[in-house]
Amino acid sequence: MQQATKPGGHAIETTGLTRRFGTLTAVDHIDLTVEYGGIFGLLGPNGAGKSTLIKMLTTLLKPSEGTARVAGFDIVAAPAEVRRRIGYVPQLLSADGALSGIENLTLSARLYGLSGAALKPRIDEALRYMGLADAAEQLVKRYSGGMIRRLELAQAMLHRPAILFLDEPTIGLDPVACLSVWDRLRALNREHGMTILMTSHFMDEVDELCDVVAILHQGRMAACGSPAQLKAVVGEAASMTDVFTHFSGGRLDEDEGGFRDIRRTRITAKRLG
Template sequence: MRNIIEVTGLTKRFGSLAAVNNLSLDVMEGETFGLLGPNGAGKTTTIKMLTTLLLPTSGNAKIGGHDVVKNAYEVRKIIGYVPQLISTDPMLTGLENLTVFAKLYDVPAKTRKSQIDEAFEFMGLMDAKNKLVKNYSGGMVRRLEIAQSLLHKPKILFLDEPTVGLDPVARKMMWEHIAKLKTEFGTTIFLTTHYMEEADRLCDRVAIMDHGKMSTTGTPDSLKNSLGIEGATLDDVFVRYTGNTLDEGSGFRDVRRTRRVAKRLG
């Protein structure tokens, strides 16, 4: 199976800050790959470079064999992207939102209706397509955004925190739809997430970033087994490589800082 994403020495600087520092990774065609890390680790910056929205300072990346800088247009034709921030218009219906995106993706007029309906059907939103998006639940909005990204049948789908803010039921429903993209269409999925259970369930391989650099990569099972701890979880792996752990609100606590404070307090 060939690599469909190839990243070598990718770096992005904002002044003196290296948001992403000499990052190298590869993703195989049809794989679900998870990029994990604390807030500020460089995950979103990485995705923005891979989706041609941000120029790298140095290094290179190829998506489907196309250079993200030299062949940005070719890259955009084969990828879908769901950002963290909501991209739908709440004052339009679901159908109107998808119609706008279908035109932006240059979906042919003769197949536009069928491709829109197919996306609604796949994401379980057919009954809601004529409702205003402002009346959608949070989970429905995220599913609509994925539907938007699927209109042109991309080979690769980039999902930046696809389930953040969703309740557990909506989150697990989203997992089912993401998994179906791989099993039914062979879509390559590159996602970031704060939820270790999500990464463990969905991803074939994961990489952990910290302070802009790659800390480790491997399958969830291999990383858990590498700790030599019976019953180890991806949370344990995360703590080992970043010194951070997730709190209940999906934020991060610095374990090392907490321990230093506890020591001072006795």
């Protein structure tokens, strides 16, 4: 796999990025800069604005106010150019259980515009890289949770994006599967220069993987820095859980979410087995 192509400037840059739903301001004037080549963590309680922010950055939702450039292109003026340069793995299922692994990848490749002589080598490479070559012909409904997540990563990397967006990449996975996904993410970042922006509610995952962390609270930026910097602000021997609690208003119960959040989490955990 070749190095991800990096346009000039920043991987992500937002100025006053805002999204309103009627009278509710879900994302409130976010100024954010993400450099190329790192793993960036986006944290916050459910309802803090993480998903809305990611939907805007991946061109799935237009902002109400402000601007953002992703991989060098404006998300409103040039959404197609942004989409060509990003990969996105949502929390909910993006692989078809009724198809085999190779069939899922073939479908994804065609959606990305890959065809001809380059198609099969690209798919074979993605399967090998994610450790799925031996399971390529199996139906995805027979995959373990960790295998499904790795297949979804393979789908997202087929077109060699400069930036990969991940929404809760290890939710519902057992500890062994989590470690496997962590290894793949580190490799994508280290060996192929892929910039990764990920959300997570697992503080050990954030501490282990992320170079920089931003914490949202009530749609606003509450803090941004490396895990070590943020822990130093909170106090001696502080953990990332302490950091999260401090900057999210000191109410970890918010992280439990409402009915829809709990239902979504349980559905995801169930399908990942």
